[in-house]
Amino acid sequence: MSALLNKKYLPFYATVLVFVAIFLIGGATYRNFLSMRVLGNILADNSFIIIAATGATFVILSGGIDLSIGSMIGFVGVSVAVLDSLGWDPLSSAILMLIFGFAFGAFQGWVIDSLDIQPFIITLAGLFLLRGLCFMVTVNAVPITHEWADLYSDIRIRLPGKGLLRSSAMVMLASLAVAIFIAHFTRFGTNVYAIGGDRESARLMGVNIRRTTVMVYAVAGFYSALAGVVYALYTKSGYPLAGNTLELSAIASVVLGGTLLTGGVGMVAGTLFGGMILGLISTLIIFNGSLNSAWILISSGVLLFGFIVLHRFLVSSFDIGNGR
């Protein structure tokens, strides 16, 4: 009971509350909004954002930032599509790209720690580099035609009320479960929270900062690459501009999910709800059908601002920023 009321979970509860509130408001306003069908759509249509945001949660928990997410998604997407046109099956190219994502992330983490450079700058360089590589691979939309891609999209579980749990949603939920396990039940996870909370104390406590930082960015790179694979199979094509500015949606999902940008406080599960809130807002505006799509950005921005202020308030009133 006392664990459930832990003040550390307050931002997470706020996120879930906002999600439920938006869902109910939508349901009261529009016919068919409050349905398993819409829930299934939101899980699938935002799966790649949530997967990428899950990886970014580790980075932000450690007190860093990763801007290379969107470009990684684009690069992985065009690579899978071009490898498909060369006769590769999607599984082999996915494995290759996941290894690439892990290695690229690890390299970014190594540079950040060993040269002691702001993660913002290093991952911004990563953003430009990977987006440039997209256009080196192809400048066109390339279809993915391998039959395994059809098999993948045919995997679906029927939910009550005409809802569908699609394969991209399943991959997302599985990768989220793994991330929750890593964050809350492993030594590495504890170290991430420790260096995000207070780097110096963590060092004094014997946490290997270099190794943890490299692993944090490697995990983020892996998850971004996985998001790229899911995106490519979801649209069954690779497009060099895909995932443009998606890193910002991912970071917004993490923050809406209750993770503090200063690091050390947050829950991976919150990121799921953060991503779904963004999806709900878009869906709500499409259901309305007469509002300009600019309202999606405006309402997301207002909500994000509100959450940051709320976090600030919670940190100063409950003192949840300091230590564990």
Add this chain to the structure above:
Amino acid sequence: MTFHKLFAASLSCALMSSAALAADYTIGFSQVGSEGDWRPAFSKNMQDEAGKYGVDLKFANAQGKQEEQLRAVRAFIAQGVDAIIIAPVVVTGWEDVLEEAKDAEIPVFLVDRDVDVDDKSLYVTRISADFNLEGKLAGAWLAAESLGNCKIVEMQGTTGSAPAIERKSGFEAVIDQFPAMEIVATQSGDFTTEGGKKVMEAFIKSTNNLDGICAAFAHNDNMQLGAIQAMKEAGLKPGKDVLMVSVDYVPAIVDAMKAGDANASVELRSAVAEFIYPVITDYLESPKDLDKWIVIPSDLHKAE
């Protein structure tokens, strides 16, 4: 007190919106984005005209992103609209969501671009202009005007783009009927004014000030406007020395036609709601198989 006012206000608001919703059909329209001049005009026309056809239009702008377009189509399906209109961002990646629409028994209509699906039963029909016909109309006008005797310079659109390929082949299909008509020079001006100007400057040099050339055909008006500029700078009289025909009918070419610098332009309509809505509402009243492509007629406008 304030709560009561608020309640009354929201109630009347709800009543008003339900009155506005007394349309015969709810239709979702997933538009590509708002690039260029033509597309926003097209979107606005669809939104403005919906009421006239008893349609409550749900409009979603995908801002050029396919994931947004897929999200919009799925939301329309979940909402249970009567029909869905898609102007696709790209031709690939549509099978899954079109199958979901089919399972939900919601008919899908394509406007503008095509989609690349094996199973053509996934959509009812595509309603759009025919680029090939535009090229034919330009060719037919030129054949009549020159009495079938004309040497032509051609400014092509972006190499490999559908409008460039189709307008060229339509134009050639007509002038091939006339032995004395031929294209003596052709080059891509990339659909831009600067591109058209550069290409025309090159033509002027290579043909000794357009000696013996009777007409200039441009795949769009912007290139033709650039060509007019180049010809004037070279001391030539576009529209008088050389017949000028192009496609799009943008306001600037209308001005050029009034000034006598251009002779004819084939209109690419943005006011196409009057062609699209009747097809859909007729289909919803009595579903039947339609041709997979319904062509929106193109009009050629001549200078006075």
